[in-house]
Amino acid sequence: MSPYLAVRLMAREARGSAARIAFFVACLSVGVAAVVAVSGLSAGIDSAIRAEARPLLGADVAVSAEAPIPEAVSHAVDAIARTRPAAGVVALRELATVVSVPSGSSALVLLKAFGAGYPFYGTLETDPSREPGAPLDPEGMLVAPELASRLHLGIGGELRIGGQPFTVRGLIRKEPDKVNVSFSLGPRVMISIDGLARTDLEGFGSRVERRILIRLADADVARAAEELRAAVPDASGVRVQTYADAQPALREGIRRVGRFLGLVALVSLILGGIGVAQTVRAWLASRLDAIAILKCLGMRPREIVTLYGAETLALGLLGSLVGVAAGTALLAFTPRLLVGLLPALTISPWQPAAAGRGIALGTGIAILFSVPALSAARLVPPLRVLRRDAEPLVPSPLVRAGVALALVLGVFATAYVQARSVAIAGVFVAGMVAATLVLAGAARILTAVVARASAGRVRVVVRHGLAALARPGAGTLPALTALGLGVLVVVAIALVQRGLGERLHADLPEDAPNVFLVDLKAAQWPEVKSILESAGATSVNSVPIVGARLASVDGVAAGELAKHAKDRGRGRWIFTREQNLTSLATLPKDNVVIQGSLWSDPRPEISIERDFAHDMGAKIGSTIVFDVQGVPIELVVTSLRTVEWRSFGINFFLVVEPGVLDDAPQLRVAAARVPPGAEQALQDRLAAATPNVTMLRVREIVEKVAAVLERLGLGIRLLGGFAMAAGAVILAGAIGATARLRGREVSILKTLGTTRRGVVGMFAIEFALIGLVAGVIGTAAGTLLAWGVLTRAMDLEWAWHPAVLAIAPPATALLAIAAGITASAGALRKRPIEVLRGE
């Protein structure tokens, strides 16, 4: 068969199938739109970040560290500045601190100090506007508008920062290198580096992020970065980034979210696949005679499969293209949902790679899910031309197993494309298969039960509706499964989100501290303690902390260990970041020693949290050396602990035997429970008396996290809606496929004297039952999934949500009625005579 002939045959085959094509396209395009929107958004953000890489970094190369930048690195920076005439260097500092107005009210802010020349790229927009790169005077500051309005500050207004007075010179409209917008401890205040030097905020032990921005000629960037990296001592925690790296951590985070959402989108696409499978089966069933005739006329079985396979491919392509168009249209709106979650970026809705992915996955799923029906088309006996009752042969068990395997492998492949992880794709496929089996099994049992129940004495309308559910060839089983899967996804998402939100909004334990004080000098503790007590604080607690850097574990240097550490999680930073050590005679009650015993050895001892010890590679008896301000301290591990972090108490991974750290320079942290409403007054008093102390409010931080989660949840719910839509389309399609049967039924019912309203009632009951069954099973399975995610994966407590459970099944029933009645509109309009004459 020539390709030209094949195309002509396909074109003829498509005739008079507008409804079928529309349904096929609708099924597929919903899922493709979801996939394209997710992938396009993720790719769009990624390319926007890369396009804005220089302004987001504020430089060509940036050096950053949480500790003072080592001299070797500073020298390397100086050398670069000296040898390259075009180079520019500017210092940045960033820290959280509490500021206050002279009248006493205070606020936690994120302070940024910058030198002349900042920013090298992008513009710092202020009101009134400033000369780009102009230095800020040591007494001046720029403040975020929200802080200005909260503290009633205008231009010329005054704030005390670290105990020193600063004057407002302008309001910050846009900060080019503000990357982490979704979660920051407080509004922005900017001062100059010289201004910071007027305070003692950069003193010993304070949590300051130090950054050096370097501007270079383009060709120099890579080499300069190499020189700087070579100068960075092992395990010093100093990072060298170039604009070409383009915010690797942010982009990796977006990619991860994108992969997760990509899987949620894939669920809609796979539901679409169920619809496709159903359409192709119905289509080929209506073509049994045609296939037999074609075989009689000498068409070979493989040509038949090629013909219908190519037709499926063409429809798959069409559905995917429609999906790409819808997904791209959706992309034009989604950036609005991201305001406040990401830096302000211009995201292009046209993402060719995402469109390509949508087309590939869409056509792939279409072909994949039509394989069972196509493989059966091979087996249509040509003898059917002589004997109408010659049914398609039943494929051998081997062939059926092969087809099932191909389906599972195909879904696995699509999941892998979306998640880029064999393990996640495996779990996804296993979950889909399990959910489908449970839903299909439950649907089968329920229809059987319903069929039996319908024989009982119920009203004729109800009885007829019930019987219709169980009628052979109704196509309701796959529709029910698909709709149920949609409900499952939506319910699981709703419950997980609610569970998380509840946990975040839940009241803290009765005696849990609700404020933490950090950057507290040891000598300030008595004064701070009396302020806390006079403010009515309870559960006041404070421990000393000593900043230390891990030097070696069992004789292996930390630099060496860092090289082999995992890139993810805390794998590497254990070895490179400064750790906080504390000294305690007895452990807090939320700590449980699970191995060894506390302070039981004549040598200096350390007690380590179990998981932290595992990541460090330390065991009972290991020797650990810490570098405390240049002094090595050798400790032996004598106990491992578990910690109940959710108690919100002060807890440490690393606890050292009392006495060992007495000579080391110490800071303190304190925690207390302050009566509701007294937090602001306490912060105001601390800001006046001890301006270097930063007070963190647990409630405020938790609320910020909850707000970010809420925004992310919105996106996930939107995708869940796609799954639901796919389920409804499939139900409508299943009902549409039986339109002829239904038309005949309607005619007979009308002939026998049933009113139009009566017929609509019968149909509504049938669809409502489908929706109800899908809703109940989907809700149950979704609840189970959410329970698993919350209690097993997230280790949270389970709470029932009767509202979700009560609303989901009837809502599904209503959706099913709407979809079903719409799909049967044609059948309901049929006049009896039309059908009876046609017989």
Add this chain to the structure above:
Amino acid sequence: MLGPSGSGKSTLLGLIAGLDRPTSGEVLIDGVPIQDMSEDALALLRRRSIGFVFQSFLLLGNLTAFENVLLPLELAGTDDGRARAQALLATVGLAERAHHYPSQLSGGEQQRVALARAFGPRPRILLADEPTGNLDRVTGQVVLDMLDALRREDGTTLVLVTHDTEVASRADRRIHLRDGRIDRDETRAHESVV
């Protein structure tokens, strides 16, 4: 072929066309056994050598009359398929209705399209399963005349199944089937003498 319902007429046709496989014995076409051929080989055999006409016409509903006639010509890769299809439709008197769909044609017209389709690739064997069974007497006569004329022109072997003794009387050889066996096999003597 004559015989009451269930005597095995359709089964025999199916076996000749390779649509069905015998449980025992052989089917020879031009001396070649076909019962062990693959589905593909049988399809190619039908494409090249065998034509069909059915009682219920069995036209493809989504193809026009012209396209129905054209299809086997296309499958066989005939160069002048379109012209021949047009000519065949003219022969059966349906040149004017070439672009109508089967549902827009009467039963007799549909059967004439089926005849044109069957003769298109000039099959050496034409199998007709009660071709006049669904037609009124006059139309049936027209269809039979055409079958006869087309047979004479192309020298095709016509195997025709019928209930109707009058139809059967036009055949050179009449095979009577009963309960799956040949009951009588009559050959028209005067023609075989000539």
